[in-house]
Amino acid sequence: xxxxxxxxxxxxxxxxxxxxxxxxxxxxxxxxxxxxxxxxxxxxxxxxxxxxxxxxxxxxxxxxxxxxxxxxxxxxxxxxxxxxxxxxxxxxxxxxxxxxxxxxxxxxxxxxxxxxxxxxxxxxxxxxxxxxxxxxxxxxxxxxxxxxxxxxxxxxxxxxxxxxxxxxxxxxx
Amino acid sequence: xxxxxxxxxxxxxxxxxxxxxxxxxxxxxxxxxxxxxxxxxxxxxxxxxxxxxxxxxxxxxxxxxxxxxxxxxxxxxxxxxxxxxxxxxxxxxxxxxxxxxxxxxxxxxxxxxxxxxxxxxxxxxxxxxxxxxxxxxxxxxxxxxxxxxxxxxxxxxxxxxxxxxxxxxxxxxxxxxxxxxxxxxxxxxxxxxxxxxxxxxxxxxxxxxxxxxxxxxxxxxxxxxxxxxxxxxxxxxxxxxxxxxxxxxxxxxxxxxxxxxxxxxxxxxxxxxxxxxxxxxxxxxxxxxxxxxxxxxxxxxxxxxxxxxxxxxxxxxxxxxxxxxxxxxxxxxxxxxxxxxxxxxxxxxxxxxxxxxxxxxxxxxxxxxxxxxxxxxxxxxxxxxxxxxxxxxxxxxxxxxxxxxxxxxxxxxxxxxxxxxxxxxxxxxxxxxxxxxxxxxxxxxxxxxxxxxxxxxxxxxxxxxxxxxxxxxxxxxx
Numbered sequence: 001x002x003x004x005x006x007x008x009x010x011x012x013x014x015x016x017x018x019x020x021x022x023x024x025x026x027x028x029x030x031x032x033x034x035x036x037x038x039x040x041x042x043x044x045x046x047x048x049x050x051x052x053x054x055x056x057x058x059x060x061x062x063x064x065x066x067x068x069x070x071x072x073x074x075x076x077x078x079x080x081x082x083x084x085x086x087x088x089x090x091x092x093x094x095x096x097x098x099x100x101x102x103x104x105x106x107x108x109x110x111x112x113x114x115x116x117x118x119x120x121x122x123x124x125x126x127x128x129x130x131x132x133x134x135x136x137x138x139x140x141x142x143x144x145x146x147x148x149x150x151x152x153x154x155x156x157x158x159x160x161x162x163x164x165x166x167x168x169x170x171x172x173x
Numbered sequence: 174x175x176x177x178x179x180x181x182x183x184x185x186x187x188x189x190x191x192x193x194x195x196x197x198x199x200x201x202x203x204x205x206x207x208x209x210x211x212x213x214x215x216x217x218x219x220x221x222x223x224x225x226x227x228x229x230x231x232x233x234x235x236x237x238x239x240x241x242x243x244x245x246x247x248x249x250x251x252x253x254x255x256x257x258x259x260x261x262x263x264x265x266x267x268x269x270x271x272x273x274x275x276x277x278x279x280x281x282x283x284x285x286x287x288x289x290x291x292x293x294x295x296x297x298x299x300x301x302x303x304x305x306x307x308x309x310x311x312x313x314x315x316x317x318x319x320x321x322x323x324x325x326x327x328x329x330x331x332x333x334x335x336x337x338x339x340x341x342x343x344x345x346x347x348x349x350x351x352x353x354x355x356x357x358x359x360x361x362x363x364x365x366x367x368x369x370x371x372x373x374x375x376x377x378x379x380x381x382x383x384x385x386x387x388x389x390x391x392x393x394x395x396x397x398x399x400x401x402x403x404x405x406x407x408x409x410x411x412x413x414x415x416x417x418x419x420x421x422x423x424x425x426x427x428x429x430x431x432x433x434x435x436x437x438x439x440x441x442x443x444x445x446x447x448x449x450x451x452x453x454x455x456x457x458x459x460x461x462x463x464x465x466x467x468x469x470x471x472x473x474x475x476x477x478x479x480x481x482x483x484x485x486x487x488x489x490x491x492x493x494x495x496x497x498x499x500x501x502x503x504x505x506x507x508x509x510x511x512x513x514x515x516x517x518x519x520x521x522x523x524x525x526x527x528x529x530x531x532x533x534x535x536x537x538x539x540x541x542x543x544x545x546x547x548x549x550x551x552x553x554x555x556x557x558x559x560x561x562x563x564x565x566x567x568x569x570x571x572x573x574x575x576x577x578x579x580x581x582x583x584x585x586x587x588x589x590x591x592x593x594x595x596x597x598x599x600x601x602x603x604x605x606x607x608x609x610x611x612x613x614x615x616x617x618x619x620x621x622x623x624x625x626x627x628x629x630x631x632x633x634x635x636x637x638x639x640x641x642x643x644x645x646x647x648x649x650x651x
Contacts, residue, residue, distance in 0.1 A: 047359075051349030075456040082354025086241020088322065089353055092456035108458060114330035115323060116458045118545060122571035124620050129461040130327075131476055132543045132577060132587050134615040142615030145480055168350035169326065171333035171343035 054079055057156065057163040066097040066162065071119050071137060074105075079166050093153055093164055094119055094126070096137065105153040105164045106139050111172045112146045126150065148172060201415030202422050203390035209425055211284070212388065214277035216426035217433050219376065221270045224434060225308075228263040229365065232256075236315070238361035240354045243317040244452050251446060261441025267309055269437055271467050274305050279522050282501075285510030286389035289400040292502035294382040297375045299498045304372050309467045311364035317357055322453035323462035325352050325360070334484040352455070387411065392510035400507055461542065469536030470529045476541050477532075543576035544585035554581045556635065565632025568625045572617065580636060588614060595637040600630045 056079035066072065074095045081089030094106040094117075106126070108116045115130035125142060126135040133144035140149045151170035156163050185191050205212055235256060237246045250256035278298060281287055287295035310328075314321045325347065333343035348355040387407055399406075416422065447465075451457055464472050478486050512518045547570070552558055555566040569575050575584035578591045594603070607626065610616030621629070 048345070050344055051355050053350045073456070073458060078351060078353060082240075084239040084241045085354030086239070087452055087454035087456075088240040088356070090454060090456045091351065092458060108455075109326065109330075112330075114326040115462060116455075116460050118458050120571075120573045123573040125573060125615055127543055127545065127573060127576065129542060129545050131541050132613060134573075136615070136620075143610060143613050145476075145483070168344065169329065169347060169352060171330055171340055173333045173339040173343070 053166070053168070055165050055167060056080075057158070057165055059158075059161045059163050060093075060095060061162055062160050063157060063162055064160070066095065066103070068097050068099060071096040071121070073108075073119070074164065076164060076166065091166065092116070094150075095155070095162070095164070101157065103155040103157070103162055104139070105155045106150040107153060107167075107170050109151070109170060110146055111141075111148040111150065111170075112144070114169075114171070117150065197384065198419035198423075199417040200384065201411040202388050202418045203410060204414050204416050205391050205422075208391035209422070210429070211280055211391075212422070213426050213429035214273055214280055215383075217430045218270060218273040218277055220430035220434060221266050221273060221437070222372065222376070224266045224437065225263060225270060226369070228259050228266060231259045232263055233365060238315075238358050240317070240357045240453070243315070243357055244449070247316060247318075248449055251449065257445055258438075258441050260446035261444065262437055263312075264446050265437045265440045265444075267312055268466070269433060270305055271309050273433070274302055278302055279526075281389075283512045283518055283522060284389060284392050285398070285505075285512070285515065285518075286392075287502040287505075288398045288508070288510060289403055289506045290386050291382070291389060292506060294379060294386065295502045296499060297379040297382065299495070300375045301372060301379065302498075303495070304368050304375065306467065307368050308364060308372070309465065311360050311368065313465045314360045315357075315364055316447070316449065317453050318450035319453055319457060319460050320450050320462045322352065322455065323460055324464065325356055327462060331487050334487045336488075389510075392512070394509070394511040394513045396511070397508045398506075398510055461545075463539070464536075466533065466537075470532035471536075473532040473536035473539075474528075476539075477535070538586075540586045542585070543573070543587055545576050547575045547584045550575065550580060550583055554583060555632070561628045561631035562635050563632075565628035565630070565635075568621075568629045569632055572621065572625070572629070574629075577614070591633060591636055593636055593638055595634040600634050603630055603633055 058076035058079070060074035060076055071094055073092055075090055075092050078085065078089045078091065092108045094108060096104045096106070098104060110117050110128040110130065110133050112128065112131055112133050115128050117126040117128045117133070117135065119126055124137050126137075126139075127133070128144070128146070131145050133146040134142040135146065135150050136142045138149075139152065141147075153167050154165040156165075232250065235246060235250045237243060247260075251260055281295065281298065314324055329343040329346040329352070332346055333339040335342050344350065348359045390407070390410060451460070463469070474490075475483065475487065509515055549570040550566045552563075555563055557563050569578075569580070574591075577585040577587040578589065579586055580590075580592050582592075598606075604626065606614070607621065607629070608616060608618045610618075617626075
């Protein structure tokens with residue numbers, strides 16, 4: 001490029017003063033920012049739009065399958081799993097039958113950091129393999145780091161079926 | 174040959190590549206002499222990053238980032254001969270990159286190379302350090318086996334400790350209410366596009382600054398950095414005593430980089446990639462998630478700090494580390510560079526290395542984790558085949574005591590070793606402890622029958638040095 005041409009151009013533009021240049025540079029940067037925002041808003045909106053899964057009652061078995069005083073693992077599926085979720089659409093819960101009609105369902109996630117707690121039937125305790133959190137059969141903390149009792153899921157009896165209400169992962173805050 | 178030369182001449186005439194590439198390659202650098210081998214760590218980190226990009230692209234061409242399929246595609250990749258090697262290179266490369274960037278940062282810190290005018294170089298390096306750790310963390314998740322799945326859940330729980338926005342943040346990590354179909358794709362995009370884009374940017378900036386400000390000369394005790402005169406002095410040094418980067422310095426980068434890559438590939442071929450765990454099925458409760466080695470020390474640290482401080486450390490700990498690393502080049506931007514004039518620099522490095530090694534080893538052993546797969550005590554340990562002592566040994570296992578208390582090498586190490594419990598405590602004391610529990614031990618009040626307790630006390634009391642004494646049975650348990 002010929003530097004003379006630029007110089008000439010500069011000289012000619014000079015009478016128009018700096019305001020035109022100020023306007024043009026602001027226009028350029030402003031349009032860039034607006035274009036960026038036009039693209040960013042839907043992208044960020046998509047990322048922040050967390051998937052809300054509707055709650056639904058899931059049958060986990062017939063009443064008579066559960067022994068009174070017993071705690072067993074039950075599995076159920078997300079109410080609306082994504083088609084590619086595979087096994088991750090499954091959820092587990094610990095279901096305890098207290099009496100003829102009373103059931104309690106506990107989340108398997110330890111309230112300390114979310115590791116899956118195990119039920120020790122002979123010891124009548126839940127134990128977490130990560131940091132040794134222990135819960136009694138009613139979900140209250142028996143020992144170790146958990147700050148709260150095991151979260152419960154709503155349970156109901158429909159006819160002769162036991163049903164659990166699916167819930168979001170109960171993150172301790 | 175002549176044809177190649179003329180093609181190059183034509184290309185160079187139209188692009189002017191050699192007019193900046195040759196001066197760039199031959200730019201003078203300080204003659205590091207005995208310290209020269211200290212200057213190969215950054216380039217080795219870069220080589221390993223390129224290795225990760227190449228193997229990562231190869232892996233991505235066989236991997237399906239779907240919560241339901243990823244595990245199977247990894248199993249498929251691992252089942253092919255070269256796929257297994259590529260996975261191995263990527264895994265050992267990840268470890269190498271974390272180690273090399275760590276040692277590089279330590280070298281720069283000890284040499285005081287973060288001082289004027291290289292502060293921004295340090296800051297871009299700090300960004301690269303954390304981005305590398307981000308890659309290590311997200312990479313472990315993409316294995317998407319049982320540990321990968323639970324690592325996401327644990328990360329969400331950790332984020333959950335943030336004040337006010339914790340719950341939202343936790344569910345943001347899960348990409349919704351539950352860890353499911355939407356979760357893995359996020360981490361794939363982070364690991365493959367988002368974080369690497371920032372790494373590319375910061376590497377470019379980092380290298381630009383290395384050329385712009387010049388590579389730091391080896392420090393010398395009694396030669397402090399004086400910002401007012403440093404640039405002039407450095408230029409004179411290059412003039413007086415500089416050597417061209419290519420090839421006088423670059424050959425060392427290549428030799429060391431080659432060794433690093435050869436070792437990584439060698440390990441990948443001989444040892445292979447990390448084994449895949451169980452599938453990421455949340456209903457398989459038999460899971461003991463552990464982080465890969467890079468975060469074991471952090472895992473151990475979080476476990477061992479006082480419980481009340483947990484939420485603060487989870488959130489403020491990493492923040493504080495970032496703030497300290499950012500402030501360093503602004504607070505200590507001039508003065509002595511030599512570590513021999515900054516003895517506390519050695520102390521800081523020794524402290525950090527010791528902490529990572531010590532807590533890392535603790536995290537590897539994880540004494541706080543109950544050994545939930547401990548088998549019932551064998552007859553050779555119990556000593557008798559029937560009677561209260563033998564029954565008590567079964568109670569000891571079934572009630573979960575053994576998961577935390579070891580006897581003769583069997584069982585967990587979370588609680589005190591009870592191999593010689595009978596020598597140390599009386600049955601009455603045992604009974605009190607069993608009934609009342611402790612901070613890390615559940616109370617068995619109402620959770621153990623008289624008979625079980627009596628057997629358990631008989632068993633524990635028989636745990637003595639030398640021949641077992643006659644059965645001391647607690648009167649209160651009769």
